[in-house]
Amino acid sequence: MSSYFDLTSELWKWNSPVWLLVLPLVGLYFLFHQGNSGKRIAAFVFAMFALAMAYVSPIGVLADGYLFSAHVIQHLILLLIVPLFLLLSLSETAMEKLFRSPFMNRLGHVMAVPFLGWLSGLGVMWFWHVPSFCNASTENYALGIFRDATFLLAGLAFWWPIFSPVKRFHLPSSQAVIYLFSACLGCTLLGIYITFTVISVCPAFANPVDRIGILNMLYDQGMTPGTDQRLGGLLMWVPPCSLYVSAIMVILKRWYADMEQVASPNTAGTTGSLREARQ
Numbered sequence: 001m002s003s004y005f006d007l008t009s010e011l012w013k014w015n016s017p018v019w020l021l022v023l024p025l026v027g028l029y030f031l032f033h034q035g036n037s038g039k040r041i042a043a044f045v046f047a048m049f050a051l052a053m054a055y056v057s058p059i060g061v062l063a064d065g066y067l068f069s070a071h072v073i074q075h076l077i078l079l080l081i082v083p084l085f086l087l088l089s090l091s092e093t094a095m096e097k098l099f100r101s102p103f104m105n106r107l108g109h110v111m112a113v114p115f116l117g118w119l120s121g122l123g124v125m126w127f128w129h130v131p132s133f134c135n136a137s138t139e140n141y142a143l144g145i146f147r148d149a150t151f152l153l154a155g156l157a158f159w160w161p162i163f164s165p166v167k168r169f170h171l172p173s174s175q176a177v178i179y180l181f182s183a184c185l186g187c188t189l190l191g192i193y194i195t196f197t198v199i200s201v202c203p204a205f206a207n208p209v210d211r212i213g214i215l216n217m218l219y220d221q222g223m224t225p226g227t228d229q230r231l232g233g234l235l236m237w238v239p240p241c242s243l244y245v246s247a248i249m250v251i252l253k254r255w256y257a258d259m260e261q262v263a264s265p266n267t268a269g270t271t272g273s274l275r276e277a278r279q
Contacts, residue, residue: 083155121158191237
């Protein structure tokens with residue numbers, strides 16, 4: 001029993017350096033975004049929770065050279081979940097003021113270029129899963145930090161044209177649907193490749209260093225390197241597309257609301273003209 005609890009405690013890394021990022025972000029958010037709605041605060045809390053759990057929980061421990069599938073989960077959190085909910089947590093009023101300056105306005109428009117956001121979001125996932133780069137970033141701590149930072153920044157760039165708090169940077173709804181659907185196709189292709197290739201996508205996970213004595217337990221549960229990689233490929237494939245489809249539904253709802261707003265004044269004008277004609 002004691003060995004079980006010792007093993008469980010090993011799978012949580014409460015002294016992770018991620019707190020050096022989470023705690024300052026929490027302080028800055030509540031300093032500069034006072035008076036936010038409950039939904040925006042909830043989105044920020046969820047983003048910080050997801051960021052912390054990506055490193056503190058067993059996901060972070062297993063992603064550190066043990067399981068490729070945990071590595072994929074961690075990077076999907078950094079690329080898709082944390083940036084999305086960070087953008088949803090930002091105050092429209094505060095960000096409108098921030099992006100009034102010429103430099104920030106120009107930066108916002110550059111980030112809103114769809115090809116740049118799309119290439120950032122898909123590019124980092126493809127780039128860091130080239131076997132040599134994946135292996136190097138898994139074995140080298142400093143390179144791993146740089147890799148994770150690129151995931152967070154690329155995620156912000158990817159979601160900016162869709163969910164920027166400044167509405168003038170949003171893509172038109174029709175383009176946003178194409179943007180998200182094509183991103184789903186990109187993740188699908190990468191997921192299919194990882195799932196069915198016989199090549200080790202990240203050799204570091206094929207021969208892990210058993211630092212905390214859990215490797216035999218993982219293998220006993222059927223989590224061999226081959227099974228682990230196939231699971232990682234499916235995780236790269238299904239969850240991102242599910243998120244993109246959900247975002248497409250939000251875009252379609254936004255599109256319908258915009259059409260109603262455009263139609264309402266015209267309807268009101270027509271009704272007024274009919275009344276005048278009757279009089």
